[in-house]
Amino acid sequence: NLRVIAVGEGRNDEMFDFGWIEDMRTKRRIWQMDYRKTTHAGGADKNRQAEEVINFAPGTYTLYYRTDDSHAYRDWNSRAPYRPERWGIALFPVDDDKPKGLHVLPGIPRAPEIRDLPNENVVAQIIEVHDDEHIRKTFRLNRETLMMVYAIGEGDDEMYDYGWIENRNTRETVWRMEYQKTEQAGGADKNRLCRETILLPAGEYVLHYLTDGSHSFEEWNARPPRDRFNYGITLYELERH
Incomplete structure (x- = not known):
């Protein structure tokens, strides 16, 4: 406790x-x-x-x-x-003594800037996504891997254009682009950017990106985000364990 x-x-x-x-x-x-x-x-x-x-x-x-x-x-x-x-x-x-078996590990490193990552680090990518699309990309990790998720979408307290990662075998969603994880991405307030470091076990996964019927790549109904050409989701490999 x-x-x-x-x-x-x-x-x-x-x-x-x-x-x-x-x-x-x-x-x-x-x-x-x-x-x-x-x-x-x-x-x-x-x-x-x-x-x-x-x-x-x-x-x-x-x-x-x-x-x-x-x-x-x-x-x-x-x-x-x-x-x-x-x-x-x-x-x-809860008591004065530190619980047995409790260890504080180094924090997950802050996600780097996208410009600092070479293209060969891209594991899976869905970008330049248009209206009313649900695009999927399958990828496999042979070992536990530290990754960066870089995703741009549309949201206003909830997400309308967003991505997620699913375990292909269990169908469990292991990561999702939630509004509270995002920051303003430039342009209209509803343009949202999520840049997060995650640790994924070895396995096979499906990368998803879903859009609604308005405000998407080259079909903007408000000011586009700064990084419009990466509208969608990209996974970068940072290191393998």
Whole structure:
């Protein structure tokens, strides 16, 4: 058992600065700082705190925290919370002693810039996607591989043009382009960019990209993203384990 304490920003049942915990093997979120779990953290009403004891099964987990572009540690646009140094997310022992068998591993490296990756690192790619398409590409990994997902799509609180990765044998979705993982991609606000580092076990996978009936490559109904020619999804190999 570990105690998670997270402090962030939210209002009207929505979080803007928040954390979550993901099972590294299954990619499933086992905990997330949802607004309904929070209480007032002092200062401005939008300062929120979540505290909960979580029972972890044996395994490897990743701790995440995401912020928007305003009201953060030492960059407040309203009154700071009572304990500003806790802005973020942390795990603590429930008792004073560190639990046996607990090891903190080096963090997954931040996804590099796409310009820093050579074309030969591309494992699978679906780009220049038009309206009303669902394109699939199959790929195989012979060993556990650290990869970068680079995806551009359309979204506004939810995604309309987006990609995902599916295990071909189990049909399980092992990664999905969710709105909260994205940032603005230039042009219209609804252009969204996701650049994330993931670790995939050996196996056979299917890369998917789905678009709705408007705003896609060369069929824009608003300003296009900066990197319009990569509208879609690309997987880059970073290293093999």
